[in-house]
Amino acid sequence: xxxxxxxxxxxxxxxxxxxxxxxxxxxxxxxxxxxxxxxxxxxxxxxxxxxxxxxxxxxxxxxxxxxxxxxxxxxxxxxxxxxxxxxxxxxxxxxxxxxxxxxxxxxxxxxxxxxxxxxxxxxxxxxxxxxxxxxxxxxxxxxxxxxxxxxxxxxxxxxxxxxxxxxxxxxxxxxxxxxxx
Amino acid sequence: xxxxxxxxxxxxxxxxxxxxxxxxxxxxxxxxxxxxxxxxxxxxxxxxxxxxxxxxxxxxxxxxxxxxxxxxxxxxxxxxxxxxxxxxxxxxxxxxxxxxxxxxxxxxxxxxxxxxxxxxxxxxxxxxxxxxxxxxxxxxxxxxxxxxxxxxxxxxxxxxxxxxxxxxxxxxxxxxxxxxxxxxxxxxxxxxxxxxxxxxxxxxxxxxxxxxxxxxxxxxxxxxxxxxxxxxxxxxxxxxxxxxxxxxxxxxxxxxxxxxxxxxxxxxxxxxxxxxxxxxxxxxxxxxxxxxxxxxxxx
Numbered sequence: 306x307x308x309x310x311x312x313x314x315x316x317x318x319x320x321x322x323x324x325x326x327x328x329x330x331x332x333x334x335x336x337x338x339x340x341x342x343x344x345x346x347x348x349x350x351x352x353x354x355x356x357x358x359x360x361x362x363x364x365x366x367x368x369x370x371x372x373x374x375x376x377x378x379x380x381x382x383x384x385x386x387x388x389x390x391x392x393x394x395x396x397x398x399x400x401x402x403x404x405x406x407x408x409x410x411x412x413x414x415x416x417x418x419x420x421x422x423x424x425x426x427x428x429x430x431x432x433x434x435x436x437x438x439x440x441x442x443x444x445x446x447x448x449x450x451x452x453x454x455x456x457x458x459x460x461x462x463x464x465x466x467x468x469x470x471x472x473x474x475x476x477x478x479x480x481x482x483x484x485x486x
Numbered sequence: 487x488x489x490x491x492x493x494x495x496x497x498x499x500x501x502x503x504x505x506x507x508x509x510x511x512x513x514x515x516x517x518x519x520x521x522x523x524x525x526x527x528x529x530x531x532x533x534x535x536x537x538x539x540x541x542x543x544x545x546x547x548x549x550x551x552x553x554x555x556x557x558x559x560x561x562x563x564x565x566x567x568x569x570x571x572x573x574x575x576x577x578x579x580x581x582x583x584x585x586x587x588x589x590x591x592x593x594x595x596x597x598x599x600x601x602x603x604x605x606x607x608x609x610x611x612x613x614x615x616x617x618x619x620x621x622x623x624x625x626x627x628x629x630x631x632x633x634x635x636x637x638x639x640x641x642x643x644x645x646x647x648x649x650x651x652x653x654x655x656x657x658x659x660x661x662x663x664x665x666x667x668x669x670x671x672x673x674x675x676x677x678x679x680x681x682x683x684x685x686x687x688x689x690x691x692x693x694x695x696x697x698x699x700x701x702x703x704x705x706x707x708x709x710x711x712x713x714x715x716x717x718x719x720x721x722x723x724x725x726x727x728x729x730x731x732x733x734x735x736x737x738x739x740x741x742x743x744x745x746x747x748x749x750x751x752x753x754x755x756x757x758x759x760x761x762x763x764x765x766x767x768x769x770x771x772x773x774x775x776x777x778x779x780x781x782x783x784x785x
Binding site for chain 2: 341425426428429432433435436437439440
């Protein structure tokens with residue numbers, strides 16, 4: 306009899322440890338995924354002044370676009386919550402699109418080696434932000450769902466875990482693709 | 487078609503690779519055993535044969551990517567010169583959640599690409615210079631996404647091992663055909679009995695007929711479905727089917743065949759390197775069908 310009780314206790318303790326550890330893993334993965342986004346966002350903040358300086362020389366009277374971008378950059382760099390960071394950066398995405406659209410009207414700018422390189426670097430960063438965001442949101446979903454599931458939710462409550470915020474998706478962006486194999 | 491998860495698919499591909507290696511080893515042993523018997527090499531011959539087969543399989547498994555890359559004359563893409571390509575590969579790998587594969591370039595005007603390697607940690611993608619010239623960024627991203635999904639689905643191990651082994655089958659056939667010629671001319675002088683020469687002749691003939699067939703069957707076994715799947719997963723990874731669709735349109739409109747190509751490596755590529763000729767054992771589904779399927783992916 307005593308062995309049966311001991312056995313049950315051992316199973317419960319083991320289950321508790323495993324659940325605890327899986328939460329720790331998930332939490333670290335969320336943080337790691339966020340760090341990936343963060344790296345790309347920092348890269349983008351670094352590239353923006355270079356872009357502004359390059360474009361300014363060719364398209365001086367598009368001043369308000371640069372000012373807008375500069376303000377957005379400052380706002381984004383000071384943002385705290387995931388939602389704030391996401392929203393301000395989504396606005397930067399739009400502003401960058403405007404700049405590249407404007408650049409189409411300046412043939413000299415379009416032929417500028419430095420500008421082309423910057424454009425490529427920013428496109429690269431944009432794509433990485435988008436992909437890192439997909440990743441982050443997937444993992445946040447796993448993390449949040451794991452916290453809500455019974456009986457793991459008991460452990461989650463004891464650990465005082467709270468659901469993580471999703472990185473907001475840009476308005477008017479394409480939805481997920483439904484793949485049929 | 488039954489639905490399969492990505493993990494089932496990966497496991498299936500790894501299983502198929504082992505099955506293929508075992509089957510091929512048995513065939514190779516049977517052929518080798520015939521030689522050992524014919525030339526009276528005895529036990530030493532069998533041991534050497536076994537060593538050769540083990541070694542060959544090890545090479546096929548571990549080094550197949552390097553062999554495949556070398557056999558098409560691919561060179562590493564310079565990170566400065568091809569920085570856009572490097573950027574794109576890095577992005578798509580990030581989206582697919584695999585480490586960035588090595589990037590190779592092939593001097594070739596036909597737009598084409600392939601991926602190789604035994605697992606996502608040891609993988610390479612290779613594109614032709616023709617592809618780079620023809621495609622814009624979105625299209626190139628689509629093509630790379632197709633290749634990266636081959637890496638993620640673990641298609642590439644099987645495909646590359648097949649390429650290396652098919653190379654050996656073709657080589658063996660040529661050696662046999664040649665030794666047959668010599669055998670017929672010299673059989674009297676060498677004082678070998680004529681029975682042996684005739685057996686060799688017959689085996690050589692049979693082999694020269696079945697060898698290409700084996701290659702064809704294997705290549706078809708690497709089903710066309712796999713290309714559709716890589717198209718779909720590629721589109722899913724970058725959340726954009728139009729880049730790849732438009733890339734395929736451009737690839738489809740290019741009809742000249744590749745300069746360097748062989749039966750052994752044809753199935754590695756994103757599109758048929760021989761040009762558009764429809765074949766009975768085609769390695770690739772028709773491009774029009776692939777474009778149609780890509781565009782019908784629900785958004």
